[in-house]
Amino acid sequence: xxxxxxxxxxxxxxxxxxxxxxxxxxxxxxxxxxxxxxxxxxxxxxxxxxxxxxxxxxxxxxxxxxxxxxxxxxxxxxxxxxxxxxxxxxxxxxxxxxxxxxxxxxxxxxxxxxxxxxxxxxxxxxxxxxxxxxxxxxxxxxxxxxxxxxxxxxxxxxxxxxxxxxxxxxxxxxxxxxxxxxxxxxxxxxxxxxxxxxxxxxxxxxxxxxxxxxxxxxxxxxxxxxxxxxxxxxxxxxxxxxxxxxxxxxxxxxxxxxxxxxxxxxxxxxxxxxxxxxxxxxxxxxxxxxxxxxxxxxxxxxxxxxxxxxxxxxxxxxxxxxxxxxxxxxxxxxxxxxxxxxxx
Numbered sequence: 001x002x003x004x005x006x007x008x009x010x011x012x013x014x015x016x017x018x019x020x021x022x023x024x025x026x027x028x029x030x031x032x033x034x035x036x037x038x039x040x041x042x043x044x045x046x047x048x049x050x051x052x053x054x055x056x057x058x059x060x061x062x063x064x065x066x067x068x069x070x071x072x073x074x075x076x077x078x079x080x081x082x083x084x085x086x087x088x089x090x091x092x093x094x095x096x097x098x099x100x101x102x103x104x105x106x107x108x109x110x111x112x113x114x115x116x117x118x119x120x121x122x123x124x125x126x127x128x129x130x131x132x133x134x135x136x137x138x139x140x141x142x143x144x145x146x147x148x149x150x151x152x153x154x155x156x157x158x159x160x161x162x163x164x165x166x167x168x169x170x171x172x173x174x175x176x177x178x179x180x181x182x183x184x185x186x187x188x189x190x191x192x193x194x195x196x197x198x199x200x201x202x203x204x205x206x207x208x209x210x211x212x213x214x215x216x217x218x219x220x221x222x223x224x225x226x227x228x229x230x231x232x233x234x235x236x237x238x239x240x241x242x243x244x245x246x247x248x249x250x251x252x253x254x255x256x257x258x259x260x261x262x263x264x265x266x267x268x269x270x271x272x273x274x275x276x277x278x279x280x281x282x283x284x285x286x287x288x289x290x291x292x293x294x295x296x297x298x299x300x301x302x303x304x305x306x307x308x309x310x311x312x313x314x315x316x317x318x319x320x321x322x323x324x325x326x327x328x329x330x331x332x333x334x335x336x337x338x339x340x341x342x343x344x
Contacts, residue, residue: 034109041108041115044081048094051087065091081112092119096128105129106136113142121149130154138217147213156181160289161297162312163304168285173310175246176287182314184214184291189318197254201225201238204254218245228273237270248284249274252291259295259313261303268309275309291316 051068054060065087072082093115097107107115107129114135118128131154135145160180164173188210189203204211205224212219222240229235239252251274253267267288275286288311300313 037111038108040081041110041112042103044086044090044112045094045097045100045103047087048090048092049100051091052094089116089119096125105132107132109136111142114140114145117142117145117149121146127154140217144213151185151214153181156183156185160312160314161300161304162310163307164287164310164312166305167308167310168287172284175284176248176310177312179216179243179246179250179287180289180312180314181216184314184316186211186214186316186318188214197238197256200254200256204239215241218243219250220244222249228277230273235270235273237274240274246284247282249278249286251286251288253288255290255292257293259290259292259300259303261299263290263292264303264307264311264313267311268307271309271311285310287311289314 051060051065054064066084069082069084069087072087073079076082096119097103097105107118110132114132118131122128122131131145131149134140134148134153140148160177160182162177162180164176167173168176186204188207189200201224205221208221212221220242222242223237224239226237226240227234228237237251238254241250241252242248243250251267251270253263253270255263267290271286271288279286288309290311290313292313292315295313295315304311304313
């Protein structure tokens, strides 16, 4: 054969057409995977409902689950979901979501592993529904779902005091509020209560994946100690993030002590600076988030009322909630010391 012929020239518009076809293929694969998952969840619910019904109506005992597992695995050896443990989960699933119409809800969109986490970690059905809805809406991984349950996200999300309604356009303030929670749980840092602010900032950057997970969906890290030159004066923003869904910069400042009203002036200045220097026309208003070790919410509200820049104030915990709950409060310690003094 002679020399290879040169490749045919690529027609104009080919790259755009190929990119569109790739998008269609990926979307079709994703849709197919979701349908398969939904059908599997429905199957598991149906098996669980059948076991429940037989136990209630015909007196089947617990031992029947082991027998069913053996027989189903013999009939469908290629399917891995028929262990006695998984059949017990199916029964619990059907008992928790006890009406087939519930499978129209977000729980049916979740992978089976997520559903077992909801069954293992939560007893309250309203909480299960809350976490199922948020996991489906935000695409939480199983690990993130575990983390959110462990740290009580349902009690923290959208809870930080802010002046967003007074400083942001209607509708936008609700979006900005969704970026906040109170308190933030930074137990992954393993720092003691005497850590300096710079150490805390550095630890957050060193553990940036965990930090982003705790901040929530959509946050991207921009930088630490971001420099701005203002007519010859140097200023450094502690931590700067960008929210890729809301298209807004979020300035975060850390304080290791209790909230003081003067902290808001500095953060407000940084928010205005970022808004002026970095924000583009298509971006939403820049917001600030002040994280403090402790705060008096009444003082926070009064202080926020006089602030022009949109700011939220939240506390942070360096210990997991379960550990914190087991520790004596400051009031308990004071009482105990007082009692010891009286006894001596």
